[in-house]
Amino acid sequence: MKVFGPVFSWVLLSGVLLQAVAPWGAARPGKARHCDAPKTQRDFNSFLWRVNRMPPHPPAYLFGTIHVPYTRVWDFIPNSSKQAFHSSKNVFFELDLTDPLTISKLTSCQLLPHGENLQTLLPPDLYCRLKRHLDYVKHMMPYWMTADQRGRGLYADYLFNAIAGNWERKRPVWVMLMVNSLTEWDVRSRGTPVLDLFLAQEAERMGKTTGAVERVEEQCHPLNGLNFSQVLFALNQTLLQHESVRAGSLQGSYTTEDLITHYNCGDLSSIIFNHDTSQLPHFINRSLPVHDRLTAQQIDSYFRHELIYKRNERMAQRVSTLLQRNPSQYTTV
Numbered sequence: 001m002k003v004f005g006p007v008f009s010w011v012l013l014s015g016v017l018l019q020a021v022a023p024w025g026a027a028r029p030g031k032a033r034h035c036d037a038p039k040t041q042r043d044f045n046s047f048l049w050r051v052n053r054m055p056p057h058p059p060a061y062l063f064g065t066i067h068v069p070y071t072r073v074w075d076f077i078p079n080s081s082k083q084a085f086h087s088s089k090n091v092f093f094e095l096d097l098t099d100p101l102t103i104s105k106l107t108s109c110q111l112l113p114h115g116e117n118l119q120t121l122l123p124p125d126l127y128c129r130l131k132r133h134l135d136y137v138k139h140m141m142p143y144w145m146t147a148d149q150r151g152r153g154l155y156a157d158y159l160f161n162a163i164a165g166n167w168e169r170k171r172p173v174w175v176m177l178m179v180n181s182l183t184e185w186d187v188r189s190r191g192t193p194v195l196d197l198f199l200a201q202e203a204e205r206m207g208k209t210t211g212a213v214e215r216v217e218e219q220c221h222p223l224n225g226l227n228f229s230q231v232l233f234a235l236n237q238t239l240l241q242h243e244s245v246r247a248g249s250l251q252g253s254y255t256t257e258d259l260i261t262h263y264n265c266g267d268l269s270s271i272i273f274n275h276d277t278s279q280l281p282h283f284i285n286r287s288l289p290v291h292d293r294l295t296a297q298q299i300d301s302y303f304r305h306e307l308i309y310k311r312n313e314r315m316a317q318r319v320s321t322l323l324q325r326n327p328s329q330y331t332t333v
């Protein structure tokens with residue numbers, strides 16, 4: 001017998017890669033705001049949208065996720081969203097992160113062409129600063145890790161290699177993103193799956209059919225498409241910022257904390273429209289010289305165009321196609 005189960009479509013507010021794209025304008029002082037924990041289910045805000053379809057087709061759902069450890073947001077996700085997930089037989093993510101092929105494609109997309117490495121590619125002074133910074137991170141890793149992480153058998157060396165191993169073979173844009181993510185905050189949150197990965201693992205565990213609405217290349221190629229001078233600029237700016245944090249002259253970023261707060265408060269407009277909290281790169285710094293500011297603006301608008309607008313359109317089209325297909329194609333019992 002065929003049963004028409006609901007088709008659950010997840011469309012994500014931010015990308016797997018965007019997760020890594022922490023802001024260059026990261027040095028914003030001030031603590032993250034807190035929003036009161038909801039007291040009743042009705043007080044919960046939700047990033048769940050229901051798409052009603054003509055009977056006998058069941059409704060489909062869109063759910064906005066966030067790439068942070070799921071434990072930071074799980075208690076703020078209302079039961080209705082969790083219920084929709086449970087009742088769905090098909091779940092579509094942006095990428096299929098449970099597929100080893102996806103991971104290996106992501107990894108190879110980040111590598112320089114065969115035979116090239118950063119030492120020969122980068123200007124010597126920039127290369128030295130990069131190396132010095134990564135040595136510093138490696139040194140700090142054991143102090144940054146939490147007792148909980150150690151208790152779960154994570155080692156500092158292992159963690160460093162998992163994040164930064166093979167960095168000399170990576171394309172500079174990916175090294176830049178990596179440097180950005182190698183903060184104490186990020187290191188402390190490693191080892192817990194981010195929300196999408198957690199849901200993908202749950203979906204798999206519950207025997208749901210999973211799929212993806214994006215291909216790795218579609219996320220990866222736009223980032224590789226920045227030209228060399230733009231990448232050098234971004235890497236330099238990123239290093240300058242992290243060097244300042246290291247020197248104690250600049251506070252670390254609360255941006256991810258802010259994003260979590262907005263998510264937990266159900267504050268969609270802040271997540272999407274507030275530059276300070278978006279995970280899109282933006283490092284337009286008012287004190288930059290005019291020429292540098294122009295470069296920063298060009299990179300910013302390039303990312304905005306490639307990673308937000310074009311991507312939204314493409315994903316919307318895929319979701320629309322999925323919704324129009326006969327649900328029986330997806331759900332069989």
Ligand SMILES: *[C@@H]1O[C@H](CO)[C@@H](O)[C@H](O)[C@H]1NC(C)=O
Pocket residue numbers: 024025026027028241244250285286287288
């Ligand atoms: C802006 O750039 C200047 C000069 O490069 C730097 O000293 C300052 O720390 C930067 N500010 C932020 C918020 O990144």
Ligand SMILES: *[C@@H]1O[C@H](CO)[C@@H](O)[C@H](O)[C@H]1NC(C)=O
Pocket residue numbers: 040041079
């Ligand atoms: C939400 O779901 C949990 C777990 O299924 C349940 O224990 C709780 O009572 C539910 N809360 C409401 C208000 O429905």
Ligand SMILES: *[C@@H]1O[C@H](CO)[C@@H](O)[C@H](O)[C@H]1NC(C)=O
Pocket residue numbers: 227228229230298
């Ligand atoms: C890189 O792209 C920017 C913006 O499109 C352009 O102004 C610049 O000349 C390019 N640089 C190189 C080396 O191609």
Ligand SMILES: *[C@@H]1O[C@H](CO)[C@@H](O)[C@H](O)[C@H]1NC(C)=O
Pocket residue numbers: 123125126232233236237240292
């Ligand atoms: C990095 O940026 C600083 C400040 O804008 C500049 O003085 C320096 O020449 C840049 N270094 C490289 C390697 O681009």
